[in-house]
Amino acid sequence: MPTPSHLKNPLYFDFRAARRVPESHAWPALHDHPVVDGGGAPATPDAVPVVDLREPGAAAAAGVARAAEQWGAFLLTGHGVPAELLARVEDRIACLFALPAADKMRASRGPGDACGYGSPIIASFFSKCMWSEGYTFSPASLRGDLRKLWPKAGDDYASFWFVRADVMEEFHKEMHVLAGKLLELFLRALGLTDEQVAAVEEERRIGETMTATMHLNWYPRCPDPRRALGLIAHTDSGFFTFVLQSLVPGLQLFRHAPDRWVAVPAVPGAFVVNVGDLFQILTNGRFHSVYHRAVVNRDLDRISLGYFLGPPPHAKVAPLREAVPPGRTPAYRAVTWLEYMGVREKAFATGASALNMVATAAESDDADAAVHQPPLVLSS
Numbered sequence: 302m303p304t305p306s307h308l309k310n311p312l313y314f315d316f317r318a319a320r321r322v323p324e325s326h327a328w329p330a331l332h333d334h335p336v337v338d339g340g341g342a343p344a345t346p347d348a349v350p351v352v353d354l355r356e357p358g359a360a361a362a363a364g365v366a367r368a369a370e371q372w373g374a375f376l377l378t379g380h381g382v383p384a385e386l387l388a389r390v391e392d393r394i395a396c397l398f399a400l401p402a403a404d405k406m407r408a409s410r411g412p413g414d415a416c417g418y419g420s421p422i423i424a425s426f427f428s429k430c431m432w433s434e435g436y437t438f439s440p441a442s443l444r445g446d447l448r449k450l451w452p453k454a455g456d457d458y459a460s461f462w463f464v465r466a467d468v469m470e471e472f473h474k475e476m477h478v479l480a481g482k483l484l485e486l487f488l489r490a491l492g493l494t495d496e497q498v499a500a501v502e503e504e505r506r507i508g509e510t511m512t513a514t515m516h517l518n519w520y521p522r523c524p525d526p527r528r529a530l531g532l533i534a535h536t537d538s539g540f541f542t543f544v545l546q547s548l549v550p551g552l553q554l555f556r557h558a559p560d561r562w563v564a565v566p567a568v569p570g571a572f573v574v575n576v577g578d579l580f581q582i583l584t585n586g587r588f589h590s591v592y593h594r595a596v597v598n599r600d601l602d603r604i605s606l607g608y609f610l611g612p613p614p615h616a617k618v619a620p621l622r623e624a625v626p627p628g629r630t631p632a633y634r635a636v637t638w639l640e641y642m643g644v645r646e647k648a649f650a651t652g653a654s655a656l657n658m659v660a661t662a663a664e665s666d667d668a669d670a671a672v673h674q675p676p677l678v679l680s681s
């Protein structure tokens with residue numbers, strides 16, 4: 302039988318055909334820290350915090366404050382996005398990744414592009430490859446992008462994404478509203494009163510201008526999961542991220558004292574919320590971004606969706622006045638998201654902390670980015 306053409310494409314690593322993990326995909330130092338279960342009884346040291354949006358305002362705000370200060374992440378339940386919609390979204394994602402390689406490659410993310418198919422941006426900073434594929438897109442322009450990528454949608458691809466873009470659009474609508482609610486809750490969690498929340502929005506227009514980007518991950522089952530890595534340890538760079546993980550767990554959060562990876566349980570219908578670096582800056586370091594990674598599985602494919610919220614790329618983000626203690630200088634200088642991405646790229650090259658690089662001189666000694674992250678020793 303002739304080899305299907307996509308398997309001859311040297312740019313495409315065919316995870317399905319792999320019987321072992323080649324050197325190109327084998328990561329050193331994956332097991333330097335133990336992995337513990339984050340699904341234990343609430344309030345035990347390793348239990349990932351849960352915030353239920355059905356709780357009365359003050360209780361939810363207190364839960365968010367605790368989680369964002371101590372973990373930089375939490376499981377969000379009671380958020381109101383229908384389980385049935387989430388199931389359709391997961392189904393759409395699975396269909397996308399099941400497309401023939403040639404179709405996926407057609408959407409390849411080129412160097413310098415923010416959106417497209419392939420490995421995420423962070424992969425380019427490492428010489429090893431990750432055991433995953435991804436697709437990044439802006440939900441605001443999804444239909445147009447799909448039309449460009451797959452112009453034949455509607456006939457050849459009739460059963461595929463384009464005709465079902467409505468599912469992702471419906472999801473985006475729900476998430477956009479939820480993101481606004483969560484932003485407000487985060488501000489209340491910082492201790493801002495209703496009036497201060499309104500004044501911050503009036504002055505900074507954070508909620509009004511917040512942008513959303515979606516990144517879908519596919520982690521194919523892997524013949525030797527102890528040697529491979531689905532997604533390298535990182536912090537998300539924006540304000541905050543909603544992660545929807547399938548029923549196959551794989552997301553791990555890094556925790557100190559003692560250093561360990563906490564495996565986030567797969568809770569049906571829940572989102573994981575990650576605090577990102579720009580939110581650490583906005584909150585003057587009160588809420589901290591979370592270092593996390595995704596591991597792979599021997600028997601099961603895993604998919605996840607990241608819904609990333611952040612400022613418009615050229616808007617300056619500086620610590621909120623209300624978050625800076627009286628008489629102190631802000632802990633970080635103002636940066637745009639684009640500028641910060643550049644700083645992070647340099648930080649990856651030198652093993653430095655990007656957050657420390659944008660800390661103000663007066664505060665950089667106690668800016669706590671490095672405290673929450675293990676050194677980046679994985680590049681080889």
Ligand SMILES: C=C1C[C@]23C[C@@]1(O)CC[C@H]2[C@@]12CCC[C@@](C)(C(=O)O1)[C@H]2[C@@H]3C(=O)O
Pocket residue numbers: 415421422423424437514515516535536537538539607609611
């Ligand atoms: C909005 C974004 C955040 C992200 C870069 C991006 O422009 C789109 C993809 C996102 C992602 C997903 C995987 C991990 C990550 C570090 C990456 O390389 O691409 C994040 C980026 C981020 O949070 O900086």
Ligand SMILES: O=C(O)CCC(=O)C(=O)O
Pocket residue numbers: 516518532537544546551552593594595604605606607
């Ligand atoms: O797959 C996951 O659970 C995490 C994904 C993630 O961290 C990301 O897309 O930034």
Ligand SMILES: [Fe+2]
Pocket residue numbers: 535536537593607
């Ligand atoms: Fe992430």
